[in-house]
Amino acid sequence: MLLDNGRQARLQQLPAVERLFNDERVRKAAGTLHPRLIKRIIRDYLHEVRSEIINGRDAQFSFEELELRLLVARKPTLTRAINGLGVVLHTGLGRAPLPKVAQEALIDVSEHFSALEISLLDGRRGSRYQHVEPLLCELTGAEAALVVNNNCAATLLILSTIAKGREVIVSRGQLIEIGGSFRIPDVMLQSGCRMVEVGTTNRTHLRDYENAITSETGALLRVHTSNYRIIGFTKEVPLEELVALGRKYSIPVIDDLGSGALLDLSRYGLPKEPVVSESIAAGADVVCFSGDKLIGAGQAGIIVGKRELISKMKKHPLTRALRCDKLTYAVLERTLELFLDEERVVREHPLFQILLKSPSEMQKQARQLLNAVQKRLAGRARFEIKPTRAEVGGGSLATESLESVAVAVKPVDISVDELARRMRLFRPPVFGRVVQDEYLLDFRTIRADEIAIVAEALIQALA
Structure with missing residues (x-):
């Protein structure tokens, strides 16, 4: 040049x-x-x-x-951060904080040797699946289970095992793209199966699936549109009907739930998200979902379903490439144990503490922040407590938002973008969102023990 x-x-x-x-x-x-x-x-x-x-x-x-x-x-880049963005399962901020029992397990197996693949009964070489498979089967009603490193990997492994070289029928309205521009059609291509699209973007009927079935059909795939919704003139085939069709032609049905929930969130006033046990009860042969979204453990792709199919996946060469380490299993095992007692998981898991946080509690915490900074920063910024809306994030409850409360900061001597930059450079970094000329700190995701830190960050950024 x-x-x-x-x-x-x-x-x-x-x-x-x-x-x-x-x-x-x-x-x-x-x-x-x-x-x-x-x-x-x-x-x-x-x-x-x-x-x-x-x-x-x-x-x-x-x-x-x-x-x-x-x-x-000079400081490690992967450090704790304070989430004032109001997005609960923020991918950039590592999704949800882990439960205390999972944190303790993480320390325990990282400080010492661990019984990852050895049987405590006879001392022989065992399976790392032993730590979570019984729990997953109990919580979902499935016959068998295994874990890989994320849900995209789970989908890849399922398709590679069940339908490599064969056709997989899926609705056009379910050809999702997840974060990082990864698309279901691309994952299907990598698995070696041939995608057969049926229906239209907004309407797919049972007859569309049945008309597409040939001797080359290896599976029927349903994908939960966890990160978007199509509304209006729509039609989607219920899982029960898809299962009945699969049984009629002896074709396995795969249900990719994306986020996946182990308990019914609607019982707590939250929007309904598909529950894994409901898919198993409806007869799906294989169900996959994420471990780090609505379960709130570490990153993992969880596969549950029929024993025969899961056994084939455990023996597939890809499984070795996609397997998880001892830290993932330690966190997942202790987190799943919480779900055995619904009252306990709602009470102790940070994810549910954040999701179920009351407006009055958020108002109280926002007032505590104002009391800590208003006098110190008089003339430097204007502060106001405002109602706002938070998001679940992480591809969960895509069209739904949660009532929330934020402290709005309008700096006097610097721009709002400069304030956001200074807050990010504080240690630990504080993340808020810029809306027009205000910097919002959302108390849906700011925790009680973080208020003093946020106050000090504001004082240093504005004083």
């Missing part, structure tokens, strides 16, 4: 890596960072500036920006 004289001159003015590495300001900002990391951060930043200049953008080197990057790098 030929560059004009102006861009060439700006490129030549960029400082050398070694000169910056030896600069006193850089060394001070870097603190105890390893020299190799310091040089990498310098090189990466210079590369960004150089690319911007070459592409004709108005970029220039900034010592302040480099110092900021070094200061941020």
Whole structure:
């Protein structure tokens, strides 16, 4: 690429890596960072500036920006964060906090050796499925179960085992795309099966499935549209009817629930989400769902269903590539144990504490934050408690929102975007949402023991 004289001159003015590495300001900002990391951060930043200049953008080197990057790098990037966004299962913030019993199990198996694949009865090599399979069968009514590293992997394994080289019939209205642009048709392609779309986007009938069945049909697939809804003039085939059709032609029925719930949320005033045990009771041969959404454990893809099919999956070569480690099993086992006692899981699990938090409790906590900062920040910002709406997130209850309460902060001397940036750079980082000229801290997701931290972050950002 030929560059004009102006861009060439700006490129030549960029400082050398070694000169910056030896600069006193850089060394001070870097603190105890390893020299190799310091040089990498310098090189990466210079590369960004150089690319911007070459592409004709108005970029220039900034010592302040480099110092900021070094200061941020001095602390681990994967750190605890405070969720003031009002999205309960926020993928970027690691979804829900783990229950206390799961935290304790995590420490226990990470500090010591663990009986991951050994039988306590006879001391012989065992199966890692032993830790969760009985619990999953008890909670769902399934004959067998296994766990892989996420629900996309679960779908891939199921299709690869049951229908590789064969046709799988699915409704056009269920060809979902999940986070990161991963699409059901792409997963099906990777599994080796051939997708057969039936119906239309908004209406699919039982006859559409039946008319598509051939000698090459390997499975009927239902996919729960967990991250969107089609409303209005719509038609979807109930699972019971799809199961009856599958049995008529001896074709297995797969139910991909996405989020998956182990208890009926509607009993607690929340919108209805498909319950795994209901799919098993309806006769689905295989059901898959996530472990880190409405179950609130670590990331996992859970598969439950008929023993014969699950046994084939356990022997499939992909299972080794997709299997979970001891930490996942430790967290999942203790979390599933909570669900055996519904009153206990609602009382102790942080996910349900957040989902069922009352408006009066959120109002009280918002007032506590105001009391902590208003006098200290008089003249620096205006504060107001406002009603707002929170989201479940994580592809769960897509069209539903939850009543919530937020503290709205309108800074006087800095922009609202700069306030958001300063809050993110606090340790631990605090995440709020910018709405027009206000910075909102949503108390659906801010917990009681975090109020003092949020107050200190605001004081440091605005004082």
